[in-house]
Amino acid sequence: MEISELASSPYFLAAIFFVIAFVYSSVGLGGGSSYTAMMAIMGFSVLAIPMISLSLNLLATTIGSYNFIRKKHLQWQLLTPFLVTSIPMAYFGGSLQVSKEFFYWVLLASLCFVAARIYLWKVTKLPLNMSKRSKIIVSLVAGSVLGLIAGLAGIGGGVYLVPLIILLGLGTAKQAAACGVVFVWLNSLFGLLSRLQYNPMEIGIFPYLFVAVLAGAVMGSYLGASIFSSKKMEKILGVIILIAILALGRKLFLI
DSSP states (O other): OOHHHHHTOHHHHHHHHHHHHHHHHHTTOOOHHHHHHHHHHTTOOTTHHHHHHHHHHHHHHHHHHHHHHHTTOOOHHHHHHHHHHHHHHHHHHHTOOOOHHHHHHHHHHHHHHHHHHHHTOOOSSOOOOOOHHHHHHHHHHHHHHHHHHHHHHSOOSHHHHHHHHHHTTSSOHHHHHHHHHHHHHHHHHHHHHHHHTTSOOOOTTHHHHHHHHHHHHHHHHHHHHHTSOHHHHHHHHHHHHHHHHHHHHHHHHTO
């Protein structure tokens, strides 16, 4: 069966999105990178992809935020500097219109970065002795970049933020996951609000995806906050991302 035929079935895509939401939510992420990749592979409109992805990100991380905050993993003093710059940049990114080719390249580069971080980067923490001022500066700069990507491509930015927090030794794995899920929620919200000012959102198969992501996020975030090992779930996440990279790369070079 051709990909185009599979794409015509909302149940098939909903099943994939359920798995994505489940795995991503278990490590404090919304799933935006893989939602976006799957829709790009299936041939969705470049205008529609970020809006749907940001909406699903918002949904998944609403559930995830509740579960991680309930378990008292969130540290606001750690997250706030990232939010100061990411929120306005997410709003700005949502107002930009880019070509299909540029959009796909940004997405592919994002996925490759995440895969490399999961499989190639063995050091979980850099031996840096950063001052409080240095940490705030790094957080502000990183927040602005991640916010722009969130609004532009429909990727919440959590896939970058979570490893960055761990890498710089700013927090534990659970704290990083909690910061990631709230970060994605807020940036997805402002990126989506910006986009809705310029483009109407077509419902289409969105209700099917909504239900699938909701179910996956409820299960994944609950188990991730209380039971699952973040490292094991990251490996599963890596497999999903590698599949998306191969499929998206094939589509990109055939444009």
